[in-house]
Amino acid sequence: MRQVKAKPAPAPETGKTTARIASRAERDWSSVFYRVALSISRELDLQKLLWLIMDEVRQALEADRCTVFLWDEETDELWALAAHGAEEIRFPASLGIAGHVLRTGEVLNIPDAYSDPRFNPAIDRETGYRTRSILTAPLRNHLGETIGVFQVLNKESGPFTREDELLLDAISGIASTQIENARLYAELKNSFESFVETLASIIDARDPETAGH
Numbered sequence: 001m002r003q004v005k006a007k008p009a010p011a012p013e014t015g016k017t018t019a020r021i022a023s024r025a026e027r028d029w030s031s032v033f034y035r036v037a038l039s040i041s042r043e044l045d046l047q048k049l050l051w052l053i054m055d056e057v058r059q060a061l062e063a064d065r066c067t068v069f070l071w072d073e074e075t076d077e078l079w080a081l082a083a084h085g086a087e088e089i090r091f092p093a094s095l096g097i098a099g100h101v102l103r104t105g106e107v108l109n110i111p112d113a114y115s116d117p118r119f120n121p122a123i124d125r126e127t128g129y130r131t132r133s134i135l136t137a138p139l140r141n142h143l144g145e146t147i148g149v150f151q152v153l154n155k156e157s158g159p160f161t162r163e164d165e166l167l168l169d170a171i172s173g174i175a176s177t178q179i180e181n182a183r184l185y186a187e188l189k190n191s192f193e194s195f196v197e198t199l200a201s202i203i204d205a206r207d208p209e210t211a212g213h
Contacts, residue, residue, distance in 0.1 A: 032060045032167065033167065033170055033171065035056075035060075036056045036057065036060055036171055036174075037171075037174045039052065039056055040052055040053050040056060040174065040175060040178050041174070041178060043178070043182070044181065044182050045182065046179070046182040046183060047081065049178060049179065049182050050068050050080075050081055050179075051081065053066075053068055053175050053178075053179075054066040054067060054068055056171075057150065057152060057168065057171060057175075058152065060167065060171070061135070061152050061155065061160070061164050061167065061168065062155060062156045062157060063135075063152045063153060063154055063155045063156065063160075064153055064154035064155075064156065065129075065152070065153040065154065066150070066151070066152045066153070067080045067089075067150075067151045067152075067153075068080060068081075068139070068148060068149075068150060068151075068175070068179075069089075069098050069102075069148050069149045069150075069151060070139075070147065070148040070179070071093060071102060071146070071147055071148050071149075072090075072093075075090075076092065076093050076094075077090050077091060077092055077093055078090070078091060078092075078093050078095075078098055078099065078102065078148070078149065089123065091120070091122070091123075095120050095122075096118065096119060096120030097110065097113075097116065097118050097119055097120070097134060097136050097151070098120075098136060098149045098151055099120075100118050101136045101137065101138055101149050102138065102146055102148070102149050105138045105140070105146055106138075107135075107136065107137045107138070107165050107168070107169055108134070108135070108136045108137075109134075109135050109159070109160050109162075109164070109165055110133065110134045110135075110136075111133050111159035111160075112132065112133070113131040113132060113133065113134050114131075116134075119131070119134070131153050131154065132153075132154050133153070133154055133155050133158075133159050133160055134151065134152070134153055134160075135150075135151070135152045135155070135160040135164055135165065135168060136149060136150065136151045136152075137149070137150045137165070137168045137169050137172050138150075138172065139172050139175060139176040139179070140172070140173070140176055141176055141177075141180050142176075142177065142180070147176060147179070147180070148176075148179070150168055150171075150172050150175070152164075152168065
């Protein structure tokens with residue numbers, strides 16, 4: 001009796017499935033980037049902008065916290081806004097993971113903060129917070145100069161991923177541009193207000209009815 005050979009089962013469409021997943025992930029990534037970029041591009045007040053950037057990035061990367069550290073060239077310090085109306089967070093620009101990224105310009109993805117010798121636990125001690133995972137990326141202006149550092153803490157689902165690194169690096173570009181715009185806007189506003197005050201003083205001094213008032 002002749003045996004009938006069974007036909008081999010069709011191979012799973014692994015390649016197509018992977019491509020579909022990658023395509024969907026890319027669309028999601030693009031959607032998140034577009035939403036963040038659109039949101040922060042509307043704000044020119046520096047303090048409000050920094051809070052907005054931190055909140056948007058925290059949500060985009062599904063993390064517990066996000067901080068934008070800006071470099072103060074005069075004091076060579078990194079500074080950031082503190083929550084609940086507290087004073088600014090400031091420390092020497094040479095310290096910690098943020099300081100390392102400021103100097104080197106590299107993106108650092110650290111799954112366990114306390115196992116990394118570059119981690120500075122001083123802020124944790126001061127605030128009572130416990131840092132686990134850290135993703136840090138440089139903020140560069142249009143000239144390629146590093147003006148600060150993005151630092152995202154404690155991803156909710158575990159360590160930060162390679163996709164998180166790429167997304168944060170992409171967001172940092174538009175964020176840096178908007179921060180520079182906000183700084184320029186503040187400088188122009190202050191200059192204009194100073195000019196108006198000076199002009200008013202000159203007019204007041206020349207008017208005999210208002211001079212000395």
